[in-house]
Amino acid sequence: MIGTGNVGRTLARGFDEAGHDVRVGGREPDRPELVSWSAETGIEVIPLGDVVAGSDAVVLATAWDGTEEALAAAAGPDGSALDGMVVIDVTNPLGFTDRLQLVVGHDDSGGEQVQRWAPTARVVKAFNTVGFELMIRPDLPDGPATMFIAGDDEGAKAVVAGLAGDLGWSTHDCGDLRGARLTEPLAMIWIEHAIRSGERGHAFRLLTP
Ligand SMILES: NC(=O)c1ccc[n+]([C@@H]2O[C@H](COP(=O)([O-])OP(=O)(O)OC[C@H]3O[C@@H](n4cnc5c(N)ncnc54)[C@H](OP(=O)(O)O)[C@@H]3O)[C@@H](O)[C@H]2O)c1
Numbered sequence: 623m624i625g626t627g628n629v630g631r632t633l634a635r636g637f638d639e640a641g642h643d644v645r646v647g648g649r650e651p652d653r654p655e656l657v658s659w660s661a662e663t664g665i666e667v668i669p670l671g672d673v674v675a676g677s678d679a680v681v682l683a684t685a686w687d688g689t690e691e692a693l694a695a696a697a698g699p700d701g702s703a704l705d706g707m708v709v710i711d712v713t714n715p716l717g718f719t720d721r722l723q724l725v726v727g728h729d730d731s732g733g734e735q736v737q738r739w740a741p742t743a744r745v746v747k748a749f750n751t752v753g754f755e756l757m758i759r760p761d762l763p764d765g766p767a768t769m770f771i772a773g774d775d776e777g778a779k780a781v782v783a784g785l786a787g788d789l790g791w792s793t794h795d796c797g798d799l800r801g802a803r804l805t806e807p808l809a810m811i812w813i814e815h816a817i818r819s820g821e822r823g824h825a826f827r828l829l830t831p
Pocket residue numbers: 625626627628629630648649650670683684685686687688689691692712713714715716749750751752753754755
């Protein structure tokens with residue numbers, strides 16, 4: 623995990639419980655809150671610059687305005703740690719002016735920006751269309767929700783679909799990474815409903831005949 627916040631910690635627990643070997647990378651791994659979380663969960667929290675080496679896949683779960691810097695730190699001193707790495711981009715490119723909104727969109731996306739910041743990585747957009755509380759085993763009364771994914775590398779997308787499946791998701795492939803232009807606005811519908819209703823237990827499901 624790149625990121626020690628709500629998403630990083632939730633997905634870390636989910637993948638840990640699913641049997642994966644997980645480490646969380648943060649700027650301040652010795653922060654007391656993280657030390658006690660690590661003791662409680664048994665999941666290591668380590669410096670960002672050490673988290674990618676030896677991993678098979680990396681989750682990017684940072685605040686948008688820190689994402690470029692976090693990627694640079696995670697790429698290591700010579701910038702090569704992310705070469706060929708599956709990077710699961712959970713970020714949403716949010717900013718606040720007069721309202722909370724996407725700061726990238728229509729003919730570009732946060733996912734594509736992440737790929738430009740980490741050009742040798744295999745970026746797959748995923749997990750960005752649901753609140754962190756429902757990222758693990760999204761069983762709702764009407765059935766399981768759908769995880770929308772997008773990425774240029776078919777092999778990387780297969781890895782992410784498998785990992786999402788381990789957490790109880792069925793995935794819908796939105797095509798190449800330009801599909802993030804669709805899934806990031808979808809996240810805004812999720813956020814808009816959360817703000818208006820005060821609830822966070824909703825998720826999207828693609829209904830097919
Ligand atoms: N919350 C949700 O339900 C949800 C759902 C889907 C997608 N997302 C997206 O997922 C991302 C993470 O959300 P979150 O709720 O986990 O946020 P969060 O709890 O606020 O955590 C943000 C994380 O970003 C890290 N960060 C910020 N600037 C950084 C920098 N320059 N270098 C390294 N790390 C940096 C923070 O590190 P420090 O702890 O060191 O400050 C923290 O670990 C966001 O892009 C969000 O839009 C969130």
